[in-house]
Amino acid sequence: MLGYPRADGRKGIRNTVVVGYLVECAHHVAREIALPFREADTHVIGFPGCYPNSYAETMMERLCTHPNVGAVLLVSLGCESFNKYRLEQAIRDSGRAVRTIVIQATGGTRTSIAEGRDFVAGQRAVLDAMTPVPMAASDLIVGTICGGSDGTSGITGNPAAGRAFDMLVADGAACIFEETGELIGCEHIMAARAITPDLGHELEASVAKAARYYATLGYGSFAAGNADGGLTTIEEKSMGAYAKSGSSPITGLIKPGDVPSRGGLYLLDVVPDGEVRFGFPNINDNAEIAELIACGCHAVLFVTGRGSVVGSAIAPVVKICANPETYRRMSDDMDVDAGRILEGRATLDEVGAEIRDVVLGLGDGQRTRSEALGHQEFILTYKSFEPIGPACLPAA
Amino acid sequence: MTGDTMPGIETPSPPSDPRLLLLDPRDNVLVATARIRAGETIAVGGMRVSMPADLPLGHKLARVDIAPGAKVLKYGAPIGSATVAIRAGDHAHVHNIRSDYTPTYHLDDAKPRDGGAS
Incomplete structure (x- = not known):
């Protein structure tokens, strides 16, 4: 087996870019960002709720720092309760590239999709150049x-x-x-x-x-x-x-x-x-x-x-x-x-x-x-x- | 041990159709490993039983008579209780067994009755 080495010592069997929406209001933009990369290991995940919930925040953090994940783009509407600052920091601390797009700050749907696709394309190129290492059961x-x-x-x-x-x-x-x-x-x-x-x-x-x-x-x-x-x-x-x-x-x-x-x-x-x-x-x-x-x-x-x-x-x-x-x-x-x-x-x-x-x-x-x-x-x-x-x- | 029993092998239970699987010797139900068609006459615990409807793959037949309120045993463990008298050879399912924990939700009452699994 071969795996992609991560900073925490774990190894991934996939090298996926995650596009994560932080409220349902950002789901469409996240899906559109990922659309051109659907054959290229880019997956959409997210939490639809607008109100805080520690379970959901833990789940999103563990998923965004999963060994199969190489880089993360977070998509926020802007006004939702999800603690995007803490999630972004946890992903950065895990050694992964991360960026947060805030739709209300970026200027709406079209500009957010364009910026998001630029980030994903750049990260795909980096991840596709990684050399996997031996991995055991x-x-x-x-x-x-x-x-x-x-x-x-x-x-x-x-x-x-x-x-x-x-x-x-x-x-x-x-x-x-x-x-x-x-x-x-x-x-x-x-x-x-x-x-x-x-x-x-x-x-x-x-x-x-x-x-x-x-x-x-x-x-x-x-x-x-x-x-x-x-x-x-x-x-x-x-x-x-x-x-x-x-x-x-x-x-x-x-x-x-x-x-x-x-x-x-x-x-x-x-x-x-x-x-x-x-x-x-x-x-x-x-x-x-x-x-x-x-x-x-x-x-x-x-x-x-x-x-x-x-x-x-x-x-x-x-x-x-x-x-x-x-x-x-x-x-x-x-x-x-x-x-x-x-x-x-x-x-x-x-x-x-x-x-x-x-x-x-x-x-x-x-x-x-x-x-x-x-x-x-x-x-x-x-x-x-x-x-x-x-x-x-x-x-x- | 009787003279006609092989050493190390328990006395066999009365024979059932080879498509009916006994998962544990304590069980009072058998599992169909292939669909058994309506109209077939099959062996169940040494008796001859005529099938009134198809028995789909994965469904259960009573191996012996099961009294109302008695535990239904599969894998050697109780999987619920009989709600009515179940005779050997009867289809054993949601119409005559209930959970001892939470009710089973099913659509059988609303479904067209063609004897087949959807």
């Missing part, structure tokens, strides 16, 4: 999510992703699984895998929090299509989703924006702390993908049964199709055909090794199907979290 952080799940996800794709996680953790990588709302019913067997009893209690508490949160909202983390695909209850979906974690000991519990400093298996708690506010914890799959990437994930394994097509800004999304019927319909969107396990054409271990090899190939010039198709989905909304407690990251 132990430099990697890899996340996993499942979306558009069905009755096959928990039998093929998710356990195969779990085998890939086992192999990557054994090679020193940090691997992150998530969605505590889809671990409801699994909390006790999961807690038994924690490296300390106190961490086990934290894992159980995170799932109990998720169960309370969803009970208040009246729905589980369960979409109508999950039922079409044969899943009947959130517990059933959870048992299948849990298989993505593999069988490694659980090293830590983190929250969005916490970046693991060493290898191992981590649970990402994505359910907000405190009273229920701002609606659903994750309004769609891309909200969770953005949180995994904010925890430093270089790439995200996405297991789907019904057939998701999404990718993401900043980090490649590896699409693993659990359902052989779906794969035959949608193979152009899929990186891995895990449904062949059901038809006796491969074993879980073989597909797990294939997933691991696809991940390592991303550091060797390979692109995922969603990247090739131009997917750069991104969403960030309001949430609130307390910092993790001392039991969540036990010393090695």
